Amino acid sequence: MARNGSYVSEAVIRRMPKYYRYLEDLEKTGVERVSSKELSQRMGLTASKIRQDFNCFGGFGQQGYGYNVSDLKKEIMKILGLDRTYNVIIVGAGNIGQALANYTGFEKEGFFIKALFDINPKLIGISIRDIMIYDLDSLEDFLAKNPIDIAVISTPKDKAQEVADRLTRNGIKGIWNFAAIDVAVPRGVIAENVHLSDSLYTLSYRIRESLE
Amino acid sequence: MARNGSYVSEAVIRRMPKYYRYLEDLEKTGVERVSSKELSQRMGLTASKIRQDFNCFGGFGQQGYGYNVSDLKKEIMKILGLDRTYNVIIVGAGNIGQALANYTGFEKEGFFIKALFDINPKLIGISIRDIMIYDLDSLEDFLAKNPIDIAVISTPKDKAQEVADRLTRNGIKGIWNFAAIDVAVPRGVIAENVHLSDSLYTLSYRIRESLE
DNA sequence: TAGATTGTTAATCGATTAACAATC
DNA sequence: TAGATTGTTAATCGATTAACAATC
Numbered sequence: 001m002a003r004n005g006s007y008v009s010e011a012v013i014r015r016m017p018k019y020y021r022y023l024e025d026l027e028k029t030g031v032e033r034v035s036s037k038e039l040s041q042r043m044g045l046t047a048s049k050i051r052q053d054f055n056c057f058g059g060f061g062q063q064g065y066g067y068n069v070s071d072l073k074k075e076i077m078k079i080l081g082l083d084r085t086y087n088v089i090i091v092g093a094g095n096i097g098q099a100l101a102n103y104t105g106f107e108k109e110g111f112f113i114k115a116l117f118d119i120n121p122k123l124i125g126i127s128i129r130d131i132m133i134y135d136l137d138s139l140e141d142f143l144a145k146n147p148i149d150i151a152v153i154s155t156p157k158d159k160a161q162e163v164a165d166r167l168t169r170n171g172i173k174g175i176w177n178f179a180a181i182d183v184a185v186p187r188g189v190i191a192e193n194v195h196l197s198d199s200l201y202t203l204s205y206r207i208r209e210s211l212e
Numbered sequence: 213m214a215r216n217g218s219y220v221s222e223a224v225i226r227r228m229p230k231y232y233r234y235l236e237d238l239e240k241t242g243v244e245r246v247s248s249k250e251l252s253q254r255m256g257l258t259a260s261k262i263r264q265d266f267n268c269f270g271g272f273g274q275q276g277y278g279y280n281v282s283d284l285k286k287e288i289m290k291i292l293g294l295d296r297t298y299n300v301i302i303v304g305a306g307n308i309g310q311a312l313a314n315y316t317g318f319e320k321e322g323f324f325i326k327a328l329f330d331i332n333p334k335l336i337g338i339s340i341r342d343i344m345i346y347d348l349d350s351l352e353d354f355l356a357k358n359p360i361d362i363a364v365i366s367t368p369k370d371k372a373q374e375v376a377d378r379l380t381r382n383g384i385k386g387i388w389n390f391a392a393i394d395v396a397v398p399r400g401v402i403a404e405n406v407h408l409s410d411s412l413y414t415l416s417y418r419i420r421e422s423l424e
Numbered sequence: 425t426a427g428a429t430t431g432t433t434a435a436t437c438g439a440t441t442a443a444c445a446a447t448c
Numbered sequence: 449t450a451g452a453t454t455g456t457t458a459a460t461c462g463a464t465t466a467a468c469a470a471t472c
Contacts, residue, residue: 011439035454048441049440052439061453063447079420081416081420095315100307111416192411202225203388204292204293205291207386223462260464264465267431276428276430278428
């Protein structure tokens with residue numbers, strides 16, 4: 001997807017979802033075209049950076065005109081892999097697992113939650129928005145019978161790596177991890193670690209800093 | 213807190229919570245001392261970077277010995293502002309708001325949730341782990357009577373900026389925002405934007421990339 | 425003391441910014 | 449055409465890495 005097979009830096013990748021958000025907003029408010037300068041002012045980036053970022057993937061603009069909002073949005077959608085659907089399971093039906101299962105927003109972007117798994121007998125058998133909570137023991141069986149693209153890990157910290165191992169052994173290629181540990185995965189598997197507490201501690205760092 | 217009043221880069225700040233996590237693990241498993249080299253192998257960073265990072269804040273190590281795990285952990289705790297407590301409110305008692313309220317882990321680090329706020333009459337008046345859900349109309353009144361340090365925004369996207377404005381007008385200095393929008397705050401107020409969907413889209417980006 | 429490992433300076437690398445020719 | 453704005457190259461800046469003297 002990168003312009004030639006050339007390397008795209010982490011920093012650029014992390015900015016793509018942000019572009020997507022702003023372009024969606026622009027499209028929703030009926031804006032047809034946007035220049036890198038206008039976008040830079042809205043987003044708090046430099047126009048130069050924006051043009052460089054887009055040109056990692058291709059020339060989406062037009063000299064003298066700028067970028068067509070909905071075309072550019074579609075391109076970024078493709079870049080982010082949002083032009084297809086993903087089947088998702090959630091391992092750990094606690095607070096975060098349930099919250100994610102209840103949230104309907106990800107479906108709009110093609111992420112469909114197919115099952116939850118837990119070890120708690122009180123949870124096994126009930127369902128959230130028609131998504132069944134299964135016994136974790138049946139994980140391997142389920143994965144053998146259903147094509148799943150992404151697994152969310154929302155277990156306690158000390159179970160996360162073990163779960164990740166079971167997932168990758170059974171063919172899962174993408175892990176979205178909410179446990180407070182960096183899960184190790186074999187080559188070819190992608191793990192995105194969320195680390196909510198890291199985010200909170202960055203906030204407390206800045207609050208302390210601002211009080212100095 | 214930085215070594216002299218000198219600037220500490222975003223990249224360094226974002227790594228501090230990660231150090232904190234690894235040091236906590238080391239301490240828990242009874243490890244007394246660690247060298248930058250050992251830590252680098254565990255964490256997947258270079259030893260050089262680790263030493264540079266720590267030296268942004270002070271000389272915590274000892275030549276020929278390394279770092280004392282629990283001393284270093286305590287120093288990073290201070291750096292992150294975790295040597296005090298924070299009173300927290302959550303605005304938006306939906307999926308994420310409730311999940312955060314139910315989660316007890318943040319209390320161990322000194323973050324105490326004092327109240328939730330919502331506009332849904334079905335939620336107002338009930339409580340989660342003894343934390344009451346109040347009518348959003350009473351937000352200003354509550355803030356006038358209670359010293360609150362941090363507000364979580366877990367409202368729908370289109371209400372987030374308005375809520376942020378109300379919060380900052382009433383003295384809130386730290387905002388932990390889960391809505392899919394970058395909230396704008398006045399100078400002197402810290403906003404940490406979580407953007408879960410950005411994280412998910414980064415994952416789908418990498419999955420697509422790995423399939424090429 | 426000898427060995428180990430930090431703290432820190434210098435070198436390198438990569439990302440960001442600036443500039444401008446190309447072109448719509 | 450003239451004006452605007454991209455795509456892209458070159459310059460700058462900052463972060464990372466390497467190296468090593470200081471020192472426990």
